[in-house]
Every structure is written in structure tokens, then in C-alpha cells.
């Protein structure tokens with residue numbers, strides 16, 4: 001066991017994957033000599049050389065498009081897009097090809113690759129560097145999308161993603177790269193993609209979230225217990241596609257109340273999907289409408305005002321109280 | 327049949343007029359008046375000193391991460407000076423000198439890097455698009471503006487910029503192709519500072535020059551000493567003239583060097599040697615231009631000193647105006663995030679605005695200008 005932050009844990013997973021599987025290659029802009037603008041690929045070029053740790057030309061469509069080719073030809077590319085705000089340049093390769101090859105060739109041609117997209121606000125970044133657009137990928141059949149929330153699950157999910165036979169978007173909450181440390185075991189762990197985790201037990205209300213927002217949700221849950229004596233259960237989705245309906249509905253069946261939280265815009269956001277599943281499965285157990293605490297339906301404001309956009313513990317607490325007093 | 331060579335229409339030339347020792351090629355020297363030259367120098371110094379001041383502001387946490395522009399003054403200023411005010415200017419993000427010359431106030435630039443959308447608002451009467459962060463994408467907008475100029479049968483020109491790394495993006499290639507196919511009056515200027523963050527140009531392409539890309543799109547291309555403001559001006563003026571006369575687009579590559587990290591969060595020691603940085607510091611466009619102006623009797627040491635003092639005062643005043651705006655209730659009002667997204671704000675977005683307003687009011691954080699107008703919650707009715 002060693003204590004490490006999420007940046008280090010993702011780096012560790014990449015290192016281990018490169019070490020144990022010679023098909024794995026890491027590619028992207030500035031991932032080599034610079035070791036990534038967030039230093040996630042630290043030490044990899046030095047250890048594995050530029051055949052496997054590849055500084056690419058500045059072209060996201062090129063990175064993803066050639067990763068598709070490499071995956072088809074038997075490699076296991078792990079592509080880094082520097083910021084999720086630039087993955088749209090690659091979107092047509094993702095939508096038109098990565099997500100479709102298996103289906104259109106009836107399983108003959110497959111695309112086992114990982115796309116790492118650092119997403120999210122809260123780090124006072126430039127324009128186009130703070131958005132959360134997981135819905136685009138969730139809305140694209142054929143893709144999986146996972147979002148880690150801490151060092152340990154980040155490392156385990158990355159291993160699972162690399163081993164997965166299909167293309168996986170690994171949506172990286174960059175705001176918490178270095179926010180806190182956790183014990184990470186020495187032996188390689190994986191987490192089944194498609195499984196959520198109950199990370200806090202409670203009986204009165206269920207809070208559902210993922211990624212960077214989970215920190216605010218846990219903080220709100222603590223405040224709710226301290227100030228109102230209410231015990232909230234917290235579900236960390238971890239995987240957006242496939243979504244673990246069972247863990248969600250089991251919790252809501254028990255609590256009868258739920259609040260779903262994410263920083264992406266509200267309209268057609270992941271919360272809408274969660275609410276729909278709750279309605280479909282446990283509607284008659286509900287004591288109150290399920291609330292959403294999300295980003296607003298605007299581009300995340302430039303950083304002087306981004307705080308007001310991002311769901312924080314106060315806003316979540318407020319929604320919990322409204323839900324509890326309905 | 328024997329194989330026959332196909333003759334390509336363009337040769338690629340390298341243009342230099344004022345070399346790093348301030349020696350000028352009299353034959354190629356552009357005809358610029360003393361006032362022209364002083365203006366160019368003025369905005370180059372304003373950009374350099376402004377850049378240094380911004381680094382300061384960034385270190386103090388008063389603005390955020392920003393891409394520094396020191397080293398790029400000549401590419402930007404030499405080219406933009408070939409435009410008329412009614413022409414269009416579509417920058418990337420290192421055209422600080424050019425934007426200031428075109429009429430962007432310093433404080434607006436500070437606001438942009440200080441985290442305010444208001445820093446992206448082109449001033450009234452300035453035919454510029456704002457800074458563009460997703461690299462290379464602006465080139466297509468410039469091509470489209472050029473196509474629209476042709477459509478309207480106007481004799482105007484659009485000048486646009488990109489970095490060497492950005493020439494790897496598909497958008498770059500599409501933009502050159504569109505501009506060329508539609509004979510649009512576009513001048514594409516590459517700020518070739520030889521690195522895209524850490525990645526050297528040799529990793530972007532196998533070609534010797536960016537300029538030669540022009541050949542495959544059927545337009546002229548020229549490589550220029552980008553630290554030579556006179557050569558940048560001469561090359562751009564020729565391209566602008568041709569475009570205005572209906573001769574179509576041109577690609578200009580200005581070879582330069584960023585004298586700073588990529589942005590304030592970059593560490594260039596990881597990928598460039600001290601030696602190389604020193605070498606390029608000696609080629610600084612400002613040093614040689616100052617000597618040229620002195621030799622020509624346009625601006626002597628004393629006049630230069632006076633100009634620098636004036637510029638420092640100007641920057642100081644701009645920082646003050648920036649601070650006032652950045653701390654004003656108006657610009658800090660988070661509810662502004664809803665107000666500019668659509669011409670007519672849809673009702674559900676209005677409801678989100680109300681939702682945030684109620685929340686701010688509850689927390690005692692509602693700006694005074696918004697107070698007293700809260701509407702009741704309309705959702706979650708009981709049946």
C-alpha cells in the first residue's frame with residue numbers, strides 16, 4: 001500500500017499497463033518529453049521509450065483516428081486529449097468509427113482503446129478548458145464512459161478500461177488530480193465497468209453523483225447529518241455507460257428521496273437519465289420529486305464566475321432540504 | 327512512356343530585410359514614414375511591457391494562466407500594419423501587439439486573461455474576432471469572412487494567424503483549401519515559434535517549411551524572418567495588395583521564437599536548452615528595430631526612453647481600470663451568465679436564472695442591482 005493522489009494513481013496505472021502488456025501504447029500532445037501538461041505521463045517516456053510513449057502532432061482527430069487504426073491492428077492505444085474541451089476535433093472519429101466498427105462488422109473488427117479526457121471546472125482555467133460534456137459520449141451507442149472520483153478507483157478503472165474489449169472514454173476529473181491522497185494497493189486492482197458504489201450509508205435520502213462533484217456531495221452529506229441529523233446515502237456512479245441501475249434503485253427504494261448532482265449542464269444531462277431510471281423502477285417508493293443539482297444550461301462561465309455555476313455543498317444541501325421537506 | 331517531372335507553380339523564398347545586427351537591405355527596405363515606424367515600434371513595446379506586467383499580475387493571482395507573447399511582436403505588428411481599418415483581423419492568442427494596434431484596450435486584454443467574458447468583446451468599430459483558444463479553428467472563420475467579402479464584392483482583406491503546431495490540425499488544411507478554391511482575400515500568417523508547447527516542429531511535419539504547404543493548395547507561400555518587422559510588413563503588404571486586387575490568398579510563415587514559457591504554467595526547461603533560448607534572445611526584434619530607428623534618425627535613445635516611460639504610465643492606468651472593472655458588482659454578477667446566450671432567453675433558462683437568484687438571495691449574496699425582483703419557484707407542484 002502507498003498513499004498517493006489521483007494524478008499519481010493514473011500515472012501508476014499507465015506505468016503498470018505499459019509494463020505488463022506490450023500492446024499498450026500511450027499517445028497524445030506533449031505526453032512524452034513534457035510528461036503531459038498535467039504530468040500524468042511522468043516517467044513513462046524515460047522508462048518505455050518513444051515507440052510506446054508517443055508525442056503526436058497537434059491534431060486530435062489524428063490522435064483518435066490513428067488510435068482506432070492501431071486498435072484494429074492489435075495494439076491497445078491509450079490516447080490522451082489534452083483537455084476535454086478539444087475532444088470535439090476528434091468527435092467524428094469517435095462517433096462515426098470508434099463506436100461503430102464492432103457493430104457494423106458484426107464483431108469482426110473491434111476497437112479496444114481508451115480515450116483519456118481531462119474534464120471539468122474549478123481550476124481557474126482558460127476558455128474551453130473547463131467543460132463537462134459526458135452526455136455526448138453517453139449518447140453515443142457503442143462507447144463506454146467511466147469517471148473516477150478518487151485515486152484508488154481511478155487506477156482500478158483505468159486498468160479495467162485498458163483491458164476492456166471496447167472503446168472506453170475515461171473522463172478525468174482534473175480538478176481533483178491533486179486534491180487528496182488515498183491508500184492504493186501494490187497489486188493491480190480492477191473495478192467492473194458498469195458498477196456503482198455506495199460510498200456512504202444512510203436511510204433518509206440518496207445522493208447520486210460522480211467524478212469531481214462527489215467531493216461536494218460528501219461534504220453536503222456531512223453537513224446534513226451535523227446540522228439536520230439526517231443520514232444521507234451517497235452513490236458514486238463511477239460508470240455512466242453502462243449505468244448501474246440496480247445500485248441506484250436499491251438505494252432509492254430504501255430512502256424514497258433522491259438528489260442527483262453533476263457539473264455538466266442540466267438539459268439532457270446524466271441526471272435526467274438517472275431520474276428516468278428511478279421513475280421507471282421505483283416510482284411508487286418516492287416521497288418527493290427527485291431533484292437535480294447541476295451546472296446551468298450555459299457554457300461554464302469564464303473563471304471569475306465559475307464558482308456560481310458549479311454545484312457546491314451549499315446548493316446540494318439546499319436541494320436536500322427541499323426534497324426532505326416536500 | 328518516360329516519366330516526366332511536373333513543374334510546380336511556386337518557389338518558396340525566404341525574406342529578410344533587417345538582420346539581427348540591424349543591417350538593412352536598402353533595396354528591399356519598405357517605404358514607411360517616420361510616423362509609421364514610430365507607431366509600429368510603439369505597439370511592439372506596449373505589447374512587450376504589457377506582457378511583462380501581465381506576468382506580474384498573474385504571479386499575484388490577479389489574472390489567470392495566459393500565453394505570453396514576448397518574442398512575437400514583429401510577426402504580429404509587421405503583418406497587421408499592412409491592413410486598413412476596414413479590413414478584418416482574426417487572431418489566435420499571441421497577437422497582443424496587433425490587437426492593441428487594432429484598437430483593443432489593454433484593460434480589455436487584462437479582463438480576458440483575468441477570467442471575464444467581457445475581455446472577448448471586440449470594441450466598437452474594430453473589425454476583429456476575439457482571441458481563439460481551440461487552435462487552428464479560427465482559420466476557417468477567416469476563410470469564410472474572405473468568401474463573404476467576395477460575395478459582397480468588397481475590396482477588403484482578412485488577415486489571420488496560427489501557430490506552427492496548429493498547422494497539423496485538419497482545420498488549417500481545410501481553411502487554406504477553401505480560401506484558395508474560392509479565391510478568397512485571406513492572408514494566413516503562421517507564427518512559427520518552432521514549438522507547440524513542448525513538441526518541436528520536426529514532430530509536426532516532415533516538410534522543411536510551413537510556407538511550402540501553400541504549394542499544395544495552389545497559393546503563394548513565403549517564409550520570412552519573423553523577428554524582422556520590416557520583412558513581415560513587406561511580405562504582408564504584398565499579399566494584402568494581391569488579395570485586394572482579386573488575386574486570392576497567401577500563406578506567410580514568420581520564423582520566430584517564444585522568449586517565454588508557453589503559458590504561465592509551462593516549464594520550457596523540459597524541452598528547450600538554455601543555450602537555444604540565449605541565442606534567440608540575441609535575435610530579439612525590438613533590439614534590432616530600435617537600432618534601425620536610431621540609425622535612421624527616427625528615434626534616438628532619449629526619445630526611446632521617454633516613450634518607454636509614457637508606455638509604462640499607460641499600462642499603469644490600464645491596470646487600474648482593469649482592477650476597477652474586475653471588482654465591479656456589474657462584471658462580478660454571476661447572473662450575467664444567462665444574459666447573452668440567446669437573442670431571446672428561452673423561458674426554461676430564465677427559470678434557471680431565477681433559481682440561481684433565489685439561491686443567492688438566500689445566501690445574502692445577491693447583487694444589489696438584482697434585488698427585489700425574485701420570482702417564486704414555479705416547479706414541483708403537488709397534484
Ligand SMILES: Cc1ncc(C[n+]2csc(CCOP(=O)(O)OP(=O)(O)O)c2C)c(N)n1
Pocket residue numbers: 029058060082086089420459460461488489490491492493517519521522523588
Ligand atoms: C484544438 C486544441 N488542442 C489543444 C490545445 C492545447 N494547446 C494550447 S496551445 C497548444 C500548442 C499550440 O502550438 P502552436 O500552434 O505552435 O502555437 P504556439 O502556442 O506555439 O503559439 C496546445 C496543444 C488547444 N488550445 N486547442
